[in-house]
Amino acid sequence: MSSLVHSKSISVRGSFDAELFDETHASDVLHSLHRNKKFCDVTIHTDDAEFPVHKCIVGSTSGFFDRLFSENGNNSKDIRVTDVTSSIMRVIIDYVYTSTLNVTDENVYSLFAAAKHLQIRKIKRHCMQYLLSDLVPKQYIQVHEKAKKLSLFELGEKIEQLISDKLSTDRNSLQHVPSNDFTKILELRNKSFVSEEDTYVAIVDWVKFDYTKRSKLFKDIFQNLDIHLFSRQFLKEVVLNEELVRTCNSCLNVVVDELAKGISSPKTNSRKSTSKEVSPSFVVSTKEGTLHKFDITNASWSDIHKKEFPRKETILTFHEKLVYVIGGVDTDGLPSNAVSCIDVTSVGSGWHDVTSMHVKRRHCGAAFFDGKMFVVGGIGVDGDDLSSSEVYDPETGKWKRIKNMNIPRSHPSLVACAGRLYALAGNRNDEKLQSVDCYDPETESWSLVASIPLSKLYGPSAVQIGGAIYLIATIGLHASLEALKFDPANNSWSQLTSYNLPYLYTSSCAVGGKVYMIDKWRKGDEIAIYDPQEDDWTTIIPQRKLGHRVRVSMAI
Template sequence: MIQNGYLIFEDESFLDSTVAKMNALRKNGQFCDVRLQVCGHELMAHRAVLACCSPYLFEIFNSDIESHGVSHVTFEDLDPEAVEILLNYAYTAQLKADKELVKEVYSAAKRFKMERVKQICGDYLLSKLDSQNAISFRNFASSMGDARFLSQVDAFIQDHLLDVSEQEDFLKLPRLKLEVMLEDNLTLPSNGKLYSKVLNWVQRSLWENGDQLERLMEEVQTLYYSPDHKLVDGGLVIEGHSEVFGGEEDHLQFVQKKPVRESDQRQMSCSSSGSLSPSNQAANAPKQTARREWKYIASEKTANNNYLCLAVLDGVLCVIFLHGRNSPQTSPSATPCLMKSLSFEAQPEELEEQPLSPMHYARSGLGTAALNGKFIAAGGYNREECLRTVECYDPKEDRWTFIAPMRTPRARFQMAVLMGQLYVIGGSNGHSDELSSGEKYDPRTDEWTQVPELRTNRCNAGVCSLNNKLYVVGGSDPCGQKGLKNCDAFDPVAKTWTNCASLNIRRHQAAVCELDGFMYAIGGAESWNCLNTVERYNPENNTWTLIAPMNVARRGAAVAVHAGKLFVVGGFDGTHALRCVEMYDPARNDWKMLGSMTSSRSNAGVAMLGDTIYAVGGFDGNEFLNTVEVYNPETDEWYDCAKAPSPLSD
């Protein structure tokens, strides 16, 4: 074909033919310049081909760039068949692995940093996840340091704990048996907060008292659960002391004040066999070097005052049995037995004491939204880093689980639902002040994909969906010192950004939402001066109009829409994190103060589920929060426990 003076010919069979010939040359050892020694087996290949598909081998070859002979790379801990499968993939782009070899291929792909292969193998293993293999899969995911894989296995175990507990792998796990003495008429709460206190007690026993985990499991340990919900060492109570372990605010206090950083998850050296050997060194290790995993995974009430829990203690996957008894004079006769026929519903007196389940991570500056009846909390930051993880709350189960993490760590952003998908735009990744990137989440595939970037980097901007478009309002300038007036709209069909009318007042950290076909920008700050002003956008004439101001100036507030009114929650007034809440009635164009939250929260997230407003995370002025509370409009009250009369529409 002649085109623009050039002869153009496309040979569609050339690439396939060349690839097949190169792989044949590899197998025949022809023109090969690298030897992989894998557990006594020698595999020949071409350095350039491997460098193109394996960043790990590229680094090795690049450091040996002056070598003109044959490179030798030795692996003593990989499966030769798995490496051969990866070599075939490198030459043919076809991955063909026997199902019994998928774990070995995953391990080799992890070493070679072949992320696509690792993801494909992980997805295959997750598709085969069931009650019989859940424990072995968790041990494998833990040994690989794969946070995404691990979170999905843990979510499965949470949903199927009793079925998992009947399997042979589960029955072989180390067991910690605890007897918890109770005051008369007091019952143990069947929620994760109790086990957080138990983890604190175990940590203290290991690092402050010098005990070993094996020793703790040799006999039944006696603890005391006080009427004010503290967990106390039973021996100290009997001797007349009252030292308290695991108070309400000191979750995992003996290792770290906050949950483990996401960047540390890949470095945790968790046991893959259930052996107790890791704790031998941990008992005498300095506190600041203890970085193994401590985690509550799941629990069930199995009988009256009998509880079963699966947790990771100092990197060791363990079963914890709890038996509550009212009489300190008697002792347990046997380990509690599982009784699937019994009801696992909490009793009314327990519900009054049961806090709503907290998120796995404390987060401030997070993005939140309601999607398919669930509460989605994404990203945010704690004192040390911006987060990628995304958690999903099911109000019917009172349970948080992980969904696919975002592609980019980000905080100081807002999230909106558009055409059944979640959108996040801009924010900060903790390294640069602002991001121009955006991404969207498809709940059908559990995947995040990129969307076209903003024309300017934007942090602390408001995000809202309106008339099948996504709007980004205000935000911080590149220096982070002034608010912006900019307003941009994204068309998800055309995949293009367009400019809209500018705000009347510069704003960053404003709360933005849609109500009755209008978009509202609420409060925020011009520079660091908090605003009580509010403006409304009319898409029909592309104009912003100032409306009645709030009673309280605030930035970093959250907003929800209920029954045709706006509910603005918390924020920061320039001096303090706020508990106060106010409501805007567009028919009256006025604001009314409502009942305050149980906690002060700035840069928190809110969403409507049914007829209930949920508030999560944020910063209370001292601590980053992972707690949840709900608002009942009928009673004008906030609750942080399950006794809240929170009607949910089906």
């Protein structure tokens, strides 16, 4: 009895190649399965149609079906999809089996929305490219409004970027945009991509293109500008010499008032304070967005800003008496790239807008390092955890993208220590991370360092004291507080004394060489203190509660 052996060393018989490679085999099989409907093991039901399909094929293309089939243990025979019409589902299933997508002007928005719901990235990307091809500025607002209506955040964000690019580098292309749409275009600009000075020049050019009809609109359009972001030289040499400004009393008064202030805007971080210093203390933001200061000596809370902040799920950081509130979600529940600051030492100080970030994000990490504000990770417009990072220079008022972290993460703790920046823990796809990303400003790159030795950390927060990082977290809900120390010089972790105080999610800051912690879900009713020198814990009971849940990171 003989046996047949295939070996790579005997792959050619004469001039015949014994190895068969049929490049159409896989597609032929998929076409056949789709055409003949053989071996189907699940039926997708829409509003008025049903589609017999194969779980392994549909699930490998769609993240939605992949998760659905996995959760049901692959036993479900019937799946009902209510958010996709039968005509769109037919187009999608044809693509799954044939790799051919039939996109038209009539179905592109519905197809885009369905692909977003079913988590099919290639269809989303193709629909985006289809909509953006040959798009002219006069169509920007129409497309953006459609994107907002259908919650197509990526498309809306791309339109905002295109608008910013046009304002900055191709202003002439905007000259034919109608008045109503031009005003909306200005509202949608991303200030991290286009300066206010470039926007001003674009406004002047647009008005002068049809001066007779548009000059009377200049006064209202001028109000769209944040002139405190203009340089004094630009105000003097360009704005004050513009006829449109000089013939508009209200515009002229705004410019003159700005020049008369004689002080720098919030972006230069040089606002002078008239109030007395209160030390030691720290600042917190509540779930509702109000700001409060805690006086450690007197164990008392005082209100800094009682008006609720319009964005939720923000992150807080502190630099030179300014508290910065970063990202979060807006009043429509969508991730935001907005950044605001307030001088916590100046009586009656209000919020000031800072240049917006490149990326819309919530639950990100933020920290000042070498005089600049770094923001990393978070959750983006599609609900995905982000690896993107960017840095803000208060002196120039501009953001710069830097390299992505190695691991996408939301809810990270970001700490500057020993000349580097560390992004610790956080979540990825709802899994709690132990990894730590380290950013080296000299090489402008991220690398992974020693992982946190404890798993399933709830609400970890970290601070820097004496050239080391102290991380506080709980292992489980309402568990005791665990303390760990990271030594950057030795790239090593050590576990410190724990504290039997049931916390849920910690929020911490360093004041006077000690770590002060609050439970984000409590109302400031108890503050835990860790002393690294003594490796010991104490608590402070404030004179009053805040009356709100503290959900946002502290700032010293």
